[in-house]
Amino acid sequence: MTEAWFTTHGDPSDPALLCLHGIGSCADAFQAQLSLTDRVRRRVVAWDAPGYRRSPDPAAVMGLNDWADAAAGLIERELGGSADLLGVSWGGVIAARLVLRHPELVRTLVLADSSVGSGTNPDRATAMRGRADELRRVGASRFSETRAAHLVSPDAPPELVRSIAEMMALSIRLPGYGWACESMAATDHRPDLGGVTVPTLVLVGEHDVVTPVGRAQELASLIPHSELATVAGAGHLANQERSVVFNDLIETFLKGHQP
Secondary structure, three states: OOOOEEEEEOOOOOOEEEEEOOOOOOHHHHHHHOOHHHHOOOEEEEEEOOOOOOOOOOOOOOOHHHHHHHHHHHHHHHOOOOEEEEEEOHHHHHHHHHHHHOHHHEEEEEEEOOOOOOOOOHHHHHHHHHHHHHHHHHOHHHHHHHHHHHHOOOOOOHHHHHHHHHHHHHHOOOOHHHHHHHHHHOOOOOOOHHHOOOOEEEEEEOOOOOOOHHHHHHHHHHOOOOEEEEEOOOOOOHHHHOHHHHHHHHHHHHHOOOO
16 A cells, blocks of 8 residues: 555545645645635545655655555545545646546546646657656755746746745655656556546646646547636646635536535
């Protein structure tokens, strides 16, 4: 069993909303979504993926299937056997794989600033794999400082950029981050997403330069009957930068698909 640290907020008897963070982040990235506990009567649960922040390093190399199965195990053991999923960026790719492997565990799916994977393009895959080498070379603090500004819009306040950099530096380490990069580089979900049968909402920040609007449109076009919405004024981390609008969109979606 692959262990993962997680945090939970809200009434344990309410349906769970499991939040899966991006490749450079942790459970703390979902602080702004805790208001959903009352707004949509959900128990908001967020993990540190195995190999990240407060979770232990896995005993063996992990791939995307392994992270998806670890999240599925958390749903089965701790969340009553079903959950709504909110995946941001890499977390969205994990969430999509989880739905494809364990559809009986998922009620609804929200994919935020995500993609079909980086394996659709050789240059994109190479760049993703190169991140682990950069982290090894410069260290977590420098790596995080360099990347943070690209994760928000040009108008983001400096304190948000600093907060994101600090969170990233605390969250990432090798070998887990390197395995995560490889899991993205090796993934192309395009042939599989037609098999997603749960209600799905695809969100994307208007100014996302990491997974731009076009990739969100591609993702939504491949998932039957999915909804697509743009978060105005946000970059890649729309859930943190424009949390009010982001949460409003999730509230509307979840209220339309109550368990």
